[in-house]
Each structure stands twice: as structure tokens, then as C-alpha cells.
Amino acid sequence: MSTAPACLGHGRVTITPALRAAVDRLDHRSRHQAAYHFGWITAGGAPTSADAGKAVRPALALLSAEAVGAPPEVALPGAVAVELVHNFSLVHDDLMDGDEERRHRRTVWKLWGSSSAILTGDAMLALAQEVLLDTGLPTAAPAARLLARTTRHLIRGQVQDLAFEQRSHVTVEECVDMAAGKTGALLSASAAIGAVLAGAPEATVDALALYGDQVGLAFQLVDDVLGIWGDPAVTGKPVHSDLRSRKKSLPVSYALNQEGPLSDELAAWLAAPGGPGGAGKPGEPGELGEPGEAELRRVAGLIEGAGGRDWALAEAARRLALAEDALRGVELDAGARDELLALGRFVVDREV
């Protein structure tokens, strides 16, 4: 993996005091659980500094103000707000997906139950808006509006993701639309919100939003390739992890929608893993037996043979180029633009 751009570590350091001050406003239970989720305390409440993720969204928000010539502080409430919305969605998604661990720590619902995860997530979402609107800046209203609309798209993506699990077929277009909601929308808002807070012209804001949308889709395409063919030593996930959960990811949806025997075989496996006579019932992934290594290797081969891997990587490169074009079409601070370009390449250019 390429080295993380300096803006990432810088973003985390810059926003943490403001993020902690915001979380301190919450009731004592939501505050405790949010502080645990962000890696500041252990489940018991002792100070710690666990991995809290790369903070890509806050880094984008800070850069987006710098890109339009404003000091990064202008974007600080926006950076805190997008990080709160991202983590609201993680806390709720972990519960919905039944994920017991995140970054090698137990998830909020696993430790404190589902009601706590619902309420702590709700509190983070409301807090994101409060942080923005408390600034009293005249640009807070359009920034808060962008964030509310983005949250709607983020939720739409999660709704689609859950719906796809119960369907035997999804089109590539539907799958891209889901990723645009679930991954693209908040990266787009993050890349634009600093410029919105700085009062930048609409065309500049739109270019930054388009950059974020396309980087988000490129990221998801690469992430989906890694979910099937990634090296466990690099990804930290089991080999073929997305196939184990039978996820209709982007390369899978591409392969499914091609003509030919490989696509038919893949569709048959997704509908009834283990082949004819298998115990699996379609639409009930939880009831199916865990497929073996050899079977997963065969299915990965079907997807690769039907062109799913090559398509996803080519599409990621195309999306990244569109993101870069978007930044070149408007006048931006050269240093911030270079950092945005480096950040885009970093999230896409992982070992595949």
C-alpha cells in the first residue's frame, strides 16, 4: 500500500478536540458509548487510544476549505459533522449487519445491546447538525442542508444493500447506485462541505462534490475487488471474504449480468451454493452452510472469467480520472488540489 498522505494524520489530530467537545454534550450513556466507539476510552471507561480509522472524511473537509483559499479552521465544524454522520452509520450498520467486531474491538451493540446502539447512533446524527448550526455562520445553513440530503442518500444506499441480499439478481446500474449512496454520498459531501462553509461559488462546490462522488465509487470498486481477491495479509480480512457472505458486490453484479455459461454458473451458485442438491435456500443466506476454500476459489474464478475483476479495476481507474478532471476544471489552491489528488489516489491505489 502506498504511504498515507500527510493530510490524513493531520486531519485526525485537527478534529479530535472539537469532536470530543461535541461528544461531551451527549447524555452520559451515549457519550460513553460514542467515546468508546471513537477509540478514546475502553468499554470500562479508562483512557486509551485505539484505532479510530483513517479519518478520510474530515481530511477531505479540511482540504476542501483550503482548496478555495480559506483557512482549514473554517471547515472544522464540517469536518466534525461528516465524521459524526459516518460513525452514526457505522454504529447502526454494525447492529443491522450483526457485526460483532470493528477494528478488532467489540461493537457498541455487542457490548451494550441494540437499544444503546440505536440511541447512540441517533444522538450522533442529531449532534452532527447541531455542531454545524451552532457556528452561527451564514454558510452553516447550506452546509447543514447538504449534510441532511447526504444522510438521506446514505440511508438509501444501506436500504438497497439490505434489499439486494434478498434478491437473486441485481443490475450493474443498481449496484453502482447503491455504492453511490452508501460510499459516494458522504465522501462527496465531505469534499464539498469546507468549500460550502467558506462560501465558495456553486461551480467550485459542484466540482469538489463530483470529485468526492467519483473517488467514492473508485474506492468501492477497489474495495470490492479486494473483498474477493485481496491478500489477507494486506486486507486484514479472510481470503474471499465477500464471497463467504455471498455479497452482491460490484464485480459480482458485473459478472452476473454477462451472457454465457460462467455467468449462469455464478447465478446458480448464488441461488443455491453447493450446486444442485445443495442444502441452501435462496434468499436465506444465514441458513446456508459455509462454503469451502476450493469452492470459493472456483467462484472467484467464475467472476474473473466473466470479466468482473478487469471491469471493476478499469472502472475504478476511469472514475479516478473523472475525479481528477473535476478538480482541473475549476480554479483551486494548487497545494490543496495536489493533496486532494494524492488522497484520491491513496484510497484507490491499494494492492490489488
Added chain:
Amino acid sequence: MSTAPACLGHGRVTITPALRAAVDRLDHRSRHQAAYHFGWITAGGAPTSADAGKAVRPALALLSAEAVGAPPEVALPGAVAVELVHNFSLVHDDLMDGDEERRHRRTVWKLWGSSSAILTGDAMLALAQEVLLDTGLPTAAPAARLLARTTRHLIRGQVQDLAFEQRSHVTVEECVDMAAGKTGALLSASAAIGAVLAGAPEATVDALALYGDQVGLAFQLVDDVLGIWGDPAVTGKPVHSDLRSRKKSLPVSYALNQEGPLSDELAAWLAAPGGPGGAGKPGEPGELGEPGEAELRRVAGLIEGAGGRDWALAEAARRLALAEDALRGVELDAGARDELLALGRFVVDREV
């Protein structure tokens, strides 16, 4: 029960088209489930007009604009927003509380599962902010800020409510604070948001907010009395319903915190219903056997004997008087003030 003030029916009629237009923006699943929850469609999607509640909050929002001399339309986005926040909390609370029915219809989680209820609630919360901020009014930002802060208090109230279930003792002050969050905060915001959108002076907004806070507490005090001593023919709930669930409501918390044998007996019953040798384990209400009618009558008598009923009714009357004082301390449109006073008396003055 006294006749509902005209503003209630009027409020429902006024906001429904705008509320439906807002819900139409949601993804197809959240839209369907929200439309069902609001009583516009059956679970299968056929048009209907089921009971959607009294719409007290939208009525307050519309009156609050009229009270400061603005046309009620100014408050319409605020009325829609408070109704969305109220219903976000109902959809999530029904899931957390395991309630299978609301207004004689199955709840969203019961029909479509817990993930759907989480996402549909999330979508309503985000939509509330979007509706306000889409107006582009200069007063939308303070209104959205009020709504975000209110949502934080609303969530705090639900966190406390769930925490109290697991505790053997709560003070009256804690119980009032919980009700101020869970019931008072959104009624307060509803009574103020129209004035905020109309750009009214801070003192006027504060008076309306105080009126809503106090009406909310008075409402909750009466509601808690009805939950123990209410006539099932009037309340539509089983007799002693709040005792069956061993809820630490306001009259119970008052009685618990008095000195004497009645209070001790009540505390013992809450800790181990059925008396010494009973099968119940404290802190695990779900595991306890259902107490019989005679036992519930006895416990209601303990609370009444310790002064819980009289205190709650006197406190409700005191709160209502404070609400009315708040409205008399500022200059308001006389007709709208009279309607606010009538609405306050209506929500408090039920058959007790």
C-alpha cells in the same frame, strides 16, 4: 374528555400535503414504511386513512407563528419537521420497547423487521432537517438548530427511561428530568419553532418554549396518573397498565421517595413483585410473572396512600399555571394565545 380544540384537526389537515411531499423524497422502502406508519396506506400499499394521532405538535407549531402575528404558512416546514422528529422517535421507541401495536395497527419493526425500523426512523430524522433547511429562509438555520438540540434532549429522555427500568430507585428530580426530555423537549420546540421561523424576538420565543416545556410536563403527569388509575374505557389501555410493566412513572417515583411503610412496601414490590418468596428477580422485568388484579389494586393503593396521585395532579395543575403565566408575560396575538391556552388545557384536562 373535553372536546378537542379546532386547531388540532386543522393542524393535521394543513400539514398532511407537505408531510406527504417530504416523505415522497425517501427511498422506496423507507417511503412505504413511513406512509404506513402515518396511516396513509395499508401494509400492502393500498390507500387508507388510519388514525395518525392528534398532531398536537404541528398544531402548536402553526399556532406559534400566528401568536407572533405571522401567517401560519411560515411555520409549515417547522410543523412538518416536528411531526417527523416525533415519528422518528416513535418508530425507534416501538422497536426498543418491543411494542407490537400502535393505534391498533402493527408497528413498523413488527411488520418489516428491526433493520427497516432503524433505517426508516433514521430517514425521518434526516428528512426533518432537510425540510426546514430547504426553505432557504434566513430563519431556517436557528429553527434547525433548535430542532437538533431538541432531538438530543429527546434521545436523552429515552436513554434515561431505559436506564430507570434497570434501577431499583430513581429520585423525583431524575424522573422529572426524564419526562422533560422525553415529552417536554419536543412540545417546547413545537411551541417555539413557528415563532423562530417568523423571526420573533428572543423573549417571545423563550416564553413560547417555556409554555411548551410546562405543558409537556403537565401532560406527562396526567398521563402517568391515567396509566395507574385511568378508566380503560377512556384510556383504551388495560387497567393499571403502567403497573403491569412496573414503570417508574412520576407518581411512583414520588411515592417511592416518601418516608414510611407504604413507600417501603412499594419499593419491596418493585424489587420483587409477589412479595417475599416471589419468583421475580429485580432488574429483569421480562422474566417476572404477570401480577394479578388484586395485587395491582393493592399497589395502586400504596402509591395513592403515599401521596403519589395527589402530588402528580397538583403538580400538573401547577405546571399548567406556569405555562399560562409564560404566555401572559409577552405580547401575543390574542386569538392564537387563547387557542394555545385551550390546547394546553385539553392535553392536561383529561378524565382522571
